[in-house]
Amino acid sequence: MKNKDNTQKTKQYYIYLPNTKQRIPVTKEIYLEYYRPIWRQFKRARAHGQCSCPGHWWWKCEGDCVTCKYQNAGDKLSLEYEKEILGDIHPDPESDVESIVTDKIIFEQLLKRLDEILPEARRIGELRLAGIPDRDIADIIGIPRSTFRSRLKKAEAQLKKEYGDIF
Template structure:
C-alpha cells in the first residue's frame, strides 16, 4: 500500500516538509479553525491559495486587518439611545482597590477593638449573622442570654461612638 504524503509549510524555516496525511490534518486542524474565526470577524483576509502559509501568528501576517475590533473609546448607542463607550463602563480599579483596602483596615480595627472590649464577642455577632437566635448563641458560648445581650449592646455602642 502506497502512503500518501502532503506538505506542511513552516514559515519560521521558510520551507515545506513532507508529512503523512494524518500529520498534515492534525497540524492544520487548529490553524484552520483559528483562521476561520479571524476571517469571520474580518481580521484575516488571507486568500485560499495562501492558507498553507498560515501559522496563527496574525500580528506579523500581511493579511491581518483590524476587523470588528474597535477602540474602547469608540461610541456606541445603548438601549436608551444614548451614546456611550466601553471606556465609560470600565470601573476605575485603582479607586476600587483603595476603597477595598480601606474597608479591610476598618474591619480589622473593628474586630481588634471588639476583642479588647469583650473577648470572643465577634464570634457571637458571626453566629447572629448566620441566623442563630440569641438563646442559641448564648448556649453555644456557655453564658447567660442577658449577659450576651448586654455585652453585644455595650460593644455596639462603644464601636459606634469610636468609629462612626
C-alpha cells in the first residue's frame, strides 16, 4: 500500500515579476491576494474584447491594460488615454494635397451653382438634416409641395448634367 504522504504533492505557488522575468515562490495566501484582482481585470478585459493576450500567459498579466502590449479597443472606446493601438491609424494612399484641394474647389463650385439654380437649397438641406418631412419644408419655404418637388428634381437633373462624374 502507498503512503498518503507520498501520493499527495504539495503545490508550489509563484508570483511572476515581469521587470526581472523571474518567478518568486510564495505561499498560497499571498499568491491568491496578489493574483485575484489581476484575474478579475484580465477576465473583464477579455470579455469586452480589450485584451488579446493568449490565455496560457495569464500569469504574465499585470492587471494594467493601459501599458500592456496586448491591449485592444474592444467594445468600450475611451478618450481617457491617448495611446495609439495598432490598427487605429490607416493612412489613405490617395490623400495627396493636390486631390484634396481639387475636391474642395469642385465642391465650392458645386455649392455656388446649386445656389444659382435653387437659392433656398441650403435652407432645404438644413431642414432635411433636422428630420423635417418635405411637406413641412414646402410650407416653411412658402411654396406648394408639388412645386417644391419639381424644383428639386430640376436642380438635381441640371447638376447631374454639369457634374455627372461627381453627382
